C-alpha cells in the first residue's frame with residue numbers, strides 16, 4: 001500500500017455489557033483494494049462491520065475514512081461520507097420496481113440533495129453494474145436469491161460509495177452463482193476503483209478474488225495477509241477446521 005489507506009480501523013472494541021464481541025481490532029484497507037474479513041460464526045465480523053458502517057457505536061477505538069474519524073457517526077452519516085453497504089438478508093421494497101428501489105437508495109446516499117433526474121441516472125448506472133434491468137416495469141417478483149443479492153448490491157452502489165461493505169454476499173447461492181457474485185465484486189472494483197471490504201464466514205470462492213484477508217476469532221484478529229498465506233496458516237486452519245488431531249486424515 002503506497003498511498004494512505006482509505007479505511008483505517010485502530011483498536012476497535014465493542015462490548016455488549018460484560019461481553020467483548022470485538023476486541024482491539026486493527027486493520028487498514030488501501031484504495032482500490034478488496035479485503036476479505038473472515039472468521040467463523042460469532043467471531044465478531046458483523047459487529048466490526050456495524051461499527052464501521054454506523055449501525056453500532058464502538059466502545060473504544062478509531063475508524064477513519066480517508067483520514068477522517070467516522071467512529072460513532074450514524075449509518076446515514078457514514079453513507080453520505082461514502083460508505084455503502086449490503087445486508088446479509090436483502091430487504092428490498094417489494095412493492096416498488098427495481099429502479100425505484102435504486103432511486104430511493106441514491107436519494108439516501110445523497111442525503112436528499114439531488115434531483116429526481118440525477119437519482120435516476122445514479123440508479124440506472126447501479127442497476128447496470130449489478131446486471132439488473134433498469135426498465136421501470138421490472139419488479140422484485142421472481143428474483144431468486146442471486147437476483148436479490150444483486151439488487152442489494154445495486155442499492156449500495158446507487159449511494160455512490162468510495163467504500164463498499166459487502167455482507168455475506170454468497171449466502172444462499174449455489175456454486176455457479178457464488179462465482180458470478182465474486183466476479184461481479186471484482187469487476188466493480190476493477191472498473192470503478194471502489195474499495196471493498198467483504199465479510200464472509202466461508203473462505204472458498206472469496207479467496208480467489210480478494211487481495212488480502214483479515215481473519216477474526218473470538219473478536220480478535222488472528223491473521224492478516226494474502227489469501228495464499230491464509231490457506232497455509234495453522235491458526236486459520238485451526239479456527240475453521242479444529243485442532244490437527246481432530247481433522248479427518
Ligand SMILES: Nc1ncnc2c1ncn2[C@@H]1O[C@H](COP(=O)(O)OP(=O)(O)OP(=O)(O)O)[C@@H](O)[C@H]1O
Pocket residue numbers: 016019021039040041042043044045046047048200201
Ligand atoms: N447486540 C448484541 N448483544 C449481545 N451480544 C451480541 C450482540 N451482537 C452480537 N453479539 C455477540 O457478539 C459475538 C460476535 O457476533 P457477530 O455477529 O459479530 O459475529 P459474526 O462473526 O458476524 O458471526 P456470523 O458469521 O454468525 O454472522 C457473538 O457471540 C454474538 O452473540
